[in-house]
Amino acid sequence: MFRFHKIDPVPISNRDSLKAKNNSQQIVALDVVNKYVFYDKQGIVFHEYALPSDPDIYNCGGYADKVSKYRDPLLLEHLQIHGVTETALSSPNFPILSSQSPKLDLILFRIIKSLLDQKRSERVTLFDLGCTVAEHYDLLDVFFQAEGGCAETSLSYTGLDQSSLLLSTARLMHPDLSPAQFKLIKSEGSRFEMLPGCYDVGLSVGVINHVAKPHTALKKLLTGCRWAVVVQLWVTKKDDGVWHLNHSGIPFYFFSKKDLSALGKEAGMQICLGEYTPQEENSQVNSFLGISNATMKTLGSYQVVFTRMEEFPLGLKLLDHMIND
């Protein structure tokens, strides 16, 4: 008979032991293994069970699970009764709605509706950078349905991802949508081509920070989207942006206020900020390799909207309010 205790096998240290100076410098060779590990009373490994190492498998499973919950008829009914609002998203009956991603979808939904109401577009063109299984399309569809419409008639969706598995899932799980309405592109997240102003709105949740060239990716998105770009960006409170390594050893760039200000100015867009989530409160607090608790306190993520629209999305503040050291 076993009595189990869950432990953190490698607690976060008190000092910074790894730092990437830029996105191309190979500073450390890592072996990354996914597994269950069981230790005996002496701390010696008693049993291990290896899990697949390909992160795409977990991304696919996690996002597909999310969509399965978005497509719950009870969730649609909930939104029909309570409206597509922040309050409805915070219902304890639907915890899937309370994370950052649905909140960004709500901001995006309001922007899309505003464009449709103002007849700036008959069908809003949306570019989703790092689309995974197109879960944002699904939640936007539920939002539209809750208000009597549907994404199929309101949106022209283009999703970009570098994973064949995730893109195949996106296509197979939306078999009835025509390629004109639901287009998928396979590409690394900063190596895509986009003509200026060819989309109405853009979206990217937690992806721009770890593409090969984060500044390039964001610039392309800001140039390619006519009205607004909604992103979840990881930021530093320091004056200058900083590179760290994520859990897979991939360089990850934290934007600074200065970075964002410069990017917005160059694109001729205003920048608004939504919720800030300190990294310490993130659901995956151990996402970055070799950083100390002190460094952790300087990191977090913001909902950011770059916009050329006259009116600000509800509840957002200007970039001036960004937290700095």
Place this chain on the structure above:
Amino acid sequence: MTNETYDISWNVGRFAYLRGATTPFHFMELKENLIENSEDIVSVIILRAFRTRHETNLPPGNYFKNTQSMSWNHIAARDVAKTIKSHVETNGTYRILEIHPGVGVFYEALKLNLEHASENVKFEHIGVGTQHYKRQYEYMHGVDYHGAKYLTEEEGTEILNDICHHVDLVVYNGAEANTHQYEQLINLEKIVSFQPKRLLVTSWVANHPLEIERTTIKRRVVQLPVLAEVTGLLQTLRENSAPLGKCYEGTLSKFFLPEPEHVDGRVNLLVAYAGPDPQFSQDFSVLD
């Protein structure tokens, strides 16, 4: 045998090692509910891509080579497909009841194995299992051409007997059930008591009769049958004639924690079939 309690600390996630080192440098926990179904969801996607000849760059070997934990669904689907193929060919609609289907990997694998048997064949699948898989099963199979419906065990209890008599094949996916994090209500005895016409069973079986209590990596204590127990049960379905099947030795033994007091410790995978079809898979033999 003693009843000693062993204190075990554990976690699951991504361990990063500096190359060549044996002590991990970093750890990021993976949520167990994510692990629970991710491999299965990917398995359904890959099988669906094969079935629908979806144009893809997917290298399936990349996703299947490490995923031994779901292989019983592929093995069972392949084995039973050969057995029921002639029956499927004569049927316009083939109805399947599967107990504990998870997200429906077995069903997807069976579709892949049998769709070519007849162009006009249409499957209708009823999955009965715990609430935890309902949404994912419905999402994965709801967009497919073939029929799929998921009943929770509570919803299915009253009508299970009736369904067992109206479907072409009943599947008791016991191997799948034991890998789930949560306990199930419906067991094999109950399904056998309904006397289905064709019954396919997957089950982990203990190699030693005194080593039936095992703990999975998900810290769930399960009682595994021994081979004779399952074959004995299935014999009651076919007028005491022995069921057909195959025992795959040692498959997935690591899914179960080693028991310090067990001498043998091996766990085997059993795929067994009891039904009237004269033509059966060459992989199957009489289990007696």
